[in-house]
Amino acid sequence: MSTSEKTAAGVGPVEGGAVYTVDNPAPFIEAPRQRTRKTPKSTRGNFELAAWLFMRLSGVVLVVLVLGHLLIQLVLDGGVSKIGFAFVAGRWASPFWQVWDLLMLWLAMLHGANGLRTVINDYAERANTRLWLKGLLYTATVFTILLGTLVIFTFDPNIR
Amino acid sequence: MPAGTLYRGREGMWSWVAHRVTGVLIFFFLFVHVLDTALVRVSPEAYDTVVATYKTPIVALLEYGLVAAILFHALNGLRVIAVDFWIKGARYQKQMLWTVVALWVVLMLGAIYPVLGHAARELFGS
Numbered sequence: 001m002s003t004s005e006k007t008a009a010g011v012g013p014v015e016g017g018a019v020y021t022v023d024n025p026a027p028f029i030e031a032p033r034q035r036t037r038k039t040p041k042s043t044r045g046n047f048e049l050a051a052w053l054f055m056r057l058s059g060v061v062l063v064v065l066v067l068g069h070l071l072i073q074l075v076l077d078g079g080v081s082k083i084g085f086a087f088v089a090g091r092w093a094s095p096f097w098q099v100w101d102l103l104m105l106w107l108a109m110l111h112g113a114n115g116l117r118t119v120i121n122d123y124a125e126r127a128n129t130r131l132w133l134k135g136l137l138y139t140a141t142v143f144t145i146l147l148g149t150l151v152i153f154t155f156d157p158n159i160r
Numbered sequence: 161m162p163a164g165t166l167y168r169g170r171e172g173m174w175s176w177v178a179h180r181v182t183g184v185l186i187f188f189f190l191f192v193h194v195l196d197t198a199l200v201r202v203s204p205e206a207y208d209t210v211v212a213t214y215k216t217p218i219v220a221l222l223e224y225g226l227v228a229a230i231l232f233h234a235l236n237g238l239r240v241i242a243v244d245f246w247i248k249g250a251r252y253q254k255q256m257l258w259t260v261v262a263l264w265v266v267l268m269l270g271a272i273y274p275v276l277g278h279a280a281r282e283l284f285g286s
Contacts, residue, residue, distance in 0.1 A: 056244065059237045066230060074223060075274040083211055085204035088197075105194065112187035119180060140191065148194045151201050159203060 051114050058107045065104040089157035098152055105148040113141040171257050179236050182229040189226055220279035227271050228264075235260040 074080055091097045116137050124130040199207040213219055239256045243249040249256075 056241050059234075059241065063234045063238065067234060070227060070230065074227065075271070079274050079278055080220070080223065081215055081278045083214070085200060085207045088200055088207070108190055109194075112183070112190055115180075115183045116187055119184060144191055144194050147198055151194075151198045155200060159201070 055111060055114060058111045062104070062107050062111060065100060066108065068100075069104060089155075092152070092155050093157065102149065102152050105152070106145060109141055109145045109148075113137060171254050175236055175239070175257050175260075178232060179240070182233040185229050186226070186233060215278065217279035217283050220276055224271065224275050227275055228268055231264055231267050231271075232260070235263055 073083060092101075117134060120130055120133045120137065124133055196207075196210050199210055214223070236257070239253070239260050242256060243253050
């Protein structure tokens, strides 16, 4: 299909029909992000949509987990003054609180990391700055999640 | 400039700013908190020594600030979800923000004694 005489100024040669036809006498306007022969077959997928949805789903769960955590650690039974090794040992003796803390650790770290990723993308204008800040963020996030998970799974109440 | 037609500088923007600031603060605390909890793998003494700093009056005040940040972020996060998923969410975003602020004030008043009580007893005697 030749694009010579039927292409109006500013309308690129995209796949599809001619610019004007009998059925379409008005100037043809390309759809945004129209696929051309140069468009890669696979696009980058829906990572940002998944991240957006994750923030909302994890947020709802974290409201329950974190506010429950605050209530137990800072309000009930003497508040922060009762916390010590013995208190931790008592709670992590139960798989329920182990799962609670593990879930809270993973969701909060991923929720926070994605939030900071957004903040970095918004304010770090140079590509190199973004790269380094996000590299630091991901390193710290992976380290913290692995450390916390290890501590919960290997906790030993009779450490000495 | 016609009043009430701009997003900038009104409730929507300021709640967004506060959501970011509290979120970043909470995330930095979370790093420290996982590190201090990891001390239970070192020794009971190491953990108890560090946790003792959490019981000092100055850190108790910081804990109250942390509770303030978390409560706002949690309540406003639920508002953001309502704006996104509730069909009338965007229309009632201001009313929902003031509901969030009112709930936050009530909860913060309720948290004064449990969070700061032990610090007050330490400072002024029981």
